[in-house]
Structure formats: structure tokens, C-alpha cells
Amino acid sequence: MALVAVVVLAVVSSPGWPRVQQTFFDPAKAWSSLPAVALGLWLNVRVMIVCGILIGVFGLLLAVMRTLRGPVFFPLRMFSAAYTDLFRGLPVLLVLLLLGIGVPALRQQGVPKDPLFWGGTALVLSYSAYVAEVFRAGIESVHPSQRAAARSLGLTNAQTLRFVVLPQAVRRVLPPLMNDLVSLQKDSGLISVLGVVDAIYAARIETASDFNYTPYVVAGLLFLCLTIPMVRFTDWFARKQGFHGAGGIV
Amino acid sequence: MTLLSIRHVRKAFGLNVVLDDLSLDVEQGQCVALIGASGSGKSTLLRCVSLLEVIDDGVIELEGEDITDPRVDTDAVRARMGIVFQAYNLFPHLSVIDNITLAPLRVHKVPRARAEAHARAMLDRVGLADRATARPDDLSGGQQQRVAIARALVSSPSLLLLDEVTSALDPELVGEVLDLLRDLRADGMTMVLSTHEMGFAREVADTVCFLDGGRILEQGPPAQVLGAPQEGRTQTFLARVLGRPRP
Numbered sequence: 001m002a003l004v005a006v007v008v009l010a011v012v013s014s015p016g017w018p019r020v021q022q023t024f025f026d027p028a029k030a031w032s033s034l035p036a037v038a039l040g041l042w043l044n045v046r047v048m049i050v051c052g053i054l055i056g057v058f059g060l061l062l063a064v065m066r067t068l069r070g071p072v073f074f075p076l077r078m079f080s081a082a083y084t085d086l087f088r089g090l091p092v093l094l095v096l097l098l099l100g101i102g103v104p105a106l107r108q109q110g111v112p113k114d115p116l117f118w119g120g121t122a123l124v125l126s127y128s129a130y131v132a133e134v135f136r137a138g139i140e141s142v143h144p145s146q147r148a149a150a151r152s153l154g155l156t157n158a159q160t161l162r163f164v165v166l167p168q169a170v171r172r173v174l175p176p177l178m179n180d181l182v183s184l185q186k187d188s189g190l191i192s193v194l195g196v197v198d199a200i201y202a203a204r205i206e207t208a209s210d211f212n213y214t215p216y217v218v219a220g221l222l223f224l225c226l227t228i229p230m231v232r233f234t235d236w237f238a239r240k241q242g243f244h245g246a247g248g249i250v
Numbered sequence: 251m252t253l254l255s256i257r258h259v260r261k262a263f264g265l266n267v268v269l270d271d272l273s274l275d276v277e278q279g280q281c282v283a284l285i286g287a288s289g290s291g292k293s294t295l296l297r298c299v300s301l302l303e304v305i306d307d308g309v310i311e312l313e314g315e316d317i318t319d320p321r322v323d324t325d326a327v328r329a330r331m332g333i334v335f336q337a338y339n340l341f342p343h344l345s346v347i348d349n350i351t352l353a354p355l356r357v358h359k360v361p362r363a364r365a366e367a368h369a370r371a372m373l374d375r376v377g378l379a380d381r382a383t384a385r386p387d388d389l390s391g392g393q394q395q396r397v398a399i400a401r402a403l404v405s406s407p408s409l410l411l412l413d414e415v416t417s418a419l420d421p422e423l424v425g426e427v428l429d430l431l432r433d434l435r436a437d438g439m440t441m442v443l444s445t446h447e448m449g450f451a452r453e454v455a456d457t458v459c460f461l462d463g464g465r466i467l468e469q470g471p472p473a474q475v476l477g478a479p480q481e482g483r484t485q486t487f488l489a490r491v492l493g494r495p496r497p
Contacts, residue, residue: 149339152300153353153401154329163352167343 026214033206033215040202041222047120047188047198052181054124059131064161066132067139080132087129092190096122100194119191127184134176138169174238182227199223252311253278253440254299254409259308261291261298261464268294269305270464276409276442281435283451283472284444286461287487292444293336295461296411299442300333313408329357332402333411336418338394340386340401346373347382350401358405372400376430392423396430403434410434412443416450448492452476460484 011017065073066080087095100118103111112118142165150160170177192201199222203215254276261269268291276282284292297303299310301317301324310318317327340349350369354360360368373379376396378389386394395415402410412431416424428450435441435454445451451458451472458475460468460483468475468484479485 145335145337145339146341148297148302149335149341150352151325152302152328152331152333154325154357154405155353156325159356163356164341168341171343 023211024213024217026212029206029210029212029214030218033203033218036202036206037199037215037218037222040197040199041219041226043116043196043198044185044188044223045226047116047123047191048181048185051120051123051127051188052184054120055127055131055180055184056177058124058128060135060166062128062132063135063139064166066136084129084132087126088133090126092122092126092187093193095126096190096193098122099125100191115194115196116191119194119196123184123187123191127180127187131177131180134173134180135169137176138173139165141172142168171238174234178231178234182231185227186223251278252276253280253313254442255309255311256295256299257309257311259295259298259310260306261294261303262306268464269298271308272461272465273308274459274466274469276440277456279438279440280456281439281441281443281454282457282459283455284442284459284461285446285448285451285475285487290461291464292461293413296333296413296442296444299409300331300411301328302333325357329353329405330407331409331411332405332407334395334398334402334413334415336414338386338391338398338418340394340398342386345383345385346378346389346397349386349397350404353401353405369400369404372404373397375433376400377426390423391419392426395419395423395427399427399430399434403439408440410439410441412441412445414444414446416445416447446491448476448488460487462487 014020062080062083065076066084068076096119099122100115103118104113104115146164146168147160150164151157155163189198189200192198192204197205199219200216203219206215207213252275254274256272256274259269259272260267272291272295274282274295284295286292294303298305305318308318309316312327312330315322315327317324340346341352344352347366347369350372351362351365354365354368355362370379370382373382376399378393378396378400381389381393381397386397389397395418399415415431416427419427424447428447431441431443431450432454443451443455453472455472457469458472459466460475460479460481462483468479468481475484476488479488
């Protein structure tokens with residue numbers, strides 16, 4: 001606390017502070033830019049919700065594919081591994097540009113041209129690779145004896161996965177998944193490179209007329225207002241579900 | 251009637267031969283105790299019978315059916331027997347009652363109301379009727395193991411396999427689990443158990459098998475195997491676990 005106070009004091013007493021305050025923390029500018037930035041944020045929220053759900057489903061599918069045993073599943077395991085390697089390695093921005101600008105430029109009949117669609121697709125493709133690895137870590141953290149117990153009761157492999165392994169795995173990886181969701185929320189701003197107006201792009205437009213950066217700060221504050229309650233909610237929800245730390249008895 | 255027939259079973263992990271041409275018959279209603287040092291193959295034998303491990307050679311028959319045939323439905327076979335593990339292996343994310351009803355609901359397709367009624371009756375039998383909604387982590391080791399036994403019994407298996415079920419328990423909790431097994435024995439449950447409790451083996455088992463190096467070295471009524479062992483290795487083992495001088 002004391003350290004924070006010292007830093008705040010040092011910043012506020014700097015010779016350039018009045019100028020910085022005017023450029024970044026101008027209340028009048030903040031108020032005037034709020035509607036445009038908030039409207040942009042609404043787009044971020046929608047992108048985050050839709051992509052978040054798709055990423056969860058696709059990521060889980062990839063992780064399950066990767067953890068399947070037996071030689072018959074080799075192609076699926078191979079696909080999943082190659083997919084994660086590829087999309088974790090590629091910069092999100094490149095995927096965005098390739099899909100958002102490259103694909104419509106092919107001028108194929110019946111291919112959507114909406115930048116929002118392609119932006120969302122790029123985010124889903126990239127993030128699924130990260131989320132799949134998080135899920136895989138969770139699945140592999142469930143002790144083999146849990147599988148043995150489930151199979152010994154007569155449950156099939158699929159039932160074991162559905163009722164015994166995945167519930168424990170998902171609970172364990174909830175905190176890192178939230179990490180990815182928060183990060184997705186911020187990266188959803190990247191689709192502005194395709195010309196879609198999100199909170200950050202709206203802030204840039206507001207800034208362009210007078211070089212006052214306050215709208216960016218407004219956007220940042222709005223992001224915080226979203227992520228903090230979201231993270232607190234998941235923590236509370238995980239506890240309510242009977243998740244006490246690492247869990248497990250073996 | 252022979253319920254379980256294990257004939258010439260071999261199982262190796264890499265170069266390590268764990269079961270070596272092992273044969274054993276278990277009659278309906280019989281209780282067979284497997285004794286022997288760690289690594290002698292007791293647990294592996296139980297895991298092979300419950301098809302959690304694939305045997306390399308030999309045949310295992312349950313009620314006259316060859317269950318090691320690759321064409322059999324292993325899930326259906328497993329559903330006909332119960333296995334209880336040393337470390338309980340309860341599902342920590344499910345309540346006690348949900349642990350017990352999982353297999354009846356999903357495998358045997360019993361309606362929920364009937365499955366829960368049956369599970370409660372089972373819990374009552376193992377003396378835990380009041381802990382139905384508890385989580386496994388909130389129970390003592392002995393209670394967890396009794397839940398695990400209830401879970402294994404709820405689908406009325408024809409064979410119960412018990413893998414060192416008291417080894418992970420505090421000494422004062424061993425009694426409650428052994429009492430339960432005595433009751434099951436009295437009800438005529440067919441059981442194969444691996445154990446370090448020689449006193450218990452002597453009391454409940456019809457047959458005691460001494461395993462050494464993946465073979466049954468000595469087999470017979472408890473009084474004979476535990477009281478007057480013929481093989482040198484059996485004598486050494488018993489002397490060590492019972493703290494008795496070698497005769």
C-alpha cells in the first residue's frame with residue numbers, strides 16, 4: 001500500500017503530470033467518448049461470448065481426440081497434435097489477416113465476406129489450440145486409477161470419459177481456462193484490423209481528432225469492469241461445485 | 251460349480267514376467283485369499299481377472315465363458331464382477347450415493363428411483379446410511395472403503411475381487427472393513443482377495459494361495475498353508491510377516 005502511495009505521489013508530482021493528465025485522464029473527453037467506446041465494447045462482448053463457447057467445444061474435442069488410446073485412433077491423435085502445433089505457433093494477427101482479407105479476396109462464390117465472421121473464425125481457430133492443451137493437461141491429471149475404477153464397474157470408455165474423467169478434469173483447469181477467456185476478451189480487439197469497430201478501434205477514432213488518449217483509458221476501464229466480475233464469478237462457482245483445490249484421493 | 255477358472259495365465263510387463271503359467275479355480279461361494287510378498291503378482295492377477303490388464307497367454311473363464319476371448323464384450327463382463335481397490339478409488343467429484351448409483355444408472359439402465367433406493371439399502375448394509383450426500387473426501391479411510399465395497403456390490407456381481415482393501419487403512423479402521431467382509435462371506439459371496447492380514451485370511455478363506463514369482467507355490471486350506479507350510483519360501487514369508495521364527 002505504502003509503495004503504491006509513493007508511486008502515485010511520484011507520478012502526480014512529476015513536472016509533466018498536468019500534460020499527461022490532460023492527454024490520458026480528461027474527464028470531459030472521457031464522458032464524450034463513452035457512448036462510442038461502450039458501443040464498441042458491446043461488439044467485444046458478443047465476440048467473446050460466441051467465440052468463447054465455440055472455443056470451449058472445439059478445444060475440448062481436440063483434447064479428447066489427443067488423449068484417445070489405441071492404434072485405431074492414431075489419425076485423430078495425429079490431427080489434434082498437428083493442429084495444436086500449427087495454431088499455437090502462428091501469430092493470431094497473421095491468421096486474422098489471412099482469413100479476413102485473404103479468403104474474401106479469393107472471390108469465390110458463396111464464401112462469406114463479413115469481416116466479423118472471419119475475425120471470429122480466426123480467434124476460434126487460434127484459441128482452440130491453446131484451450132485444447134489446457135483441457136489435455138486436465139484430462140491427463142486425472143489419476144489412471146479413476147479410469148480403472150470406472151471401467152471395472154462396466155462403464156464404457158466413452159462413459160468413463162463423460163462421467164468420471166471430464167468432470168474432474170474441467171474442474172481442475174477452470175482457473176487457467178478463465179485466463180484464456182480474459183485474454184480472448186482482450187484479443188477480440190484484434191479483429192479491428194479487419195475494419196470492425198470494437199472498443200479499442202472506437203477509442204482510436206475518438207482519439208484521431210485531437211490526440212487525446214483518454215478514450216483508450218475509458219476502454220481499458222470498461223474491460224476491467226467486465227473481467228474482474230467474470231473471474232470472481234468463476235471462482236465462486238467453482239467453489240460452489242465442491243472444488244477444493246487439486247482434489248482427488250489418489 | 252466352478253465360477254472362475256484361471257488356466258495357464260501368463261502376463262509380462264516388458265521383460266518382467268509377473269504371472270507365469272498360473273492356474274486357479276474358484277468355486278461358487280468360495281473365498282480365496284492370495285498371499286505373498288509385494289511384487290509376487292497378487293494385484294496383477296486380480297487386475298487380469300477384471301480385464302483391466304490383457305493377459306499374454308492362457309484362459310480365464312467366468313461362469314463357463316471365456317472372458318479373455320478378444321470377441322467378448324469386456325464392459326459387459328466387468329459389469330458382472332465387482333472390484334475394490336487398495337486406494338478406494340471413489341470418484342471425488344460425486345457424492346457417496348452418486349458414486350454408488352453411477353453404474354446402475356449408466357451400465358445397467360436401472361431407473362433412478364430404484365437405483366437410489368437400492369444404493370441406500372446398500373449404504374445401510376455397510377453402516378453408512380447417514381452419509382449418502384457426503385463427498386468421499388469428507389469420509390474416513392474406513393468409511394471410504396466401505397462405500398467402495400457398496401459401490402462394487404450394488405449391481406449384484408457374481409464375483410467380488412478385493413485388492414488389499416485394508417492396506418491403506420489405519421489399524422483401528424481395519425476392523426470395520428473386515429467385519430463387513432465377514433458378513434459378505436456369510437451371505438455366500440464368492441470372493442478372491444489379496445491380503446496381508448494373515449489372521450483374517452485364516453478366519454474367512456476356504457483356500458489360501460501363496461504366490462511367489464508369478465506362480466502359486468502353495469495352495470490349500472488356511473490351516474495347512476498358514477499353519478504347516480511345506481515350501482521353504484512360504485515358511486520364510488510367513489516367518490517374516492508373522493514375526494515368528496522359522497520352524
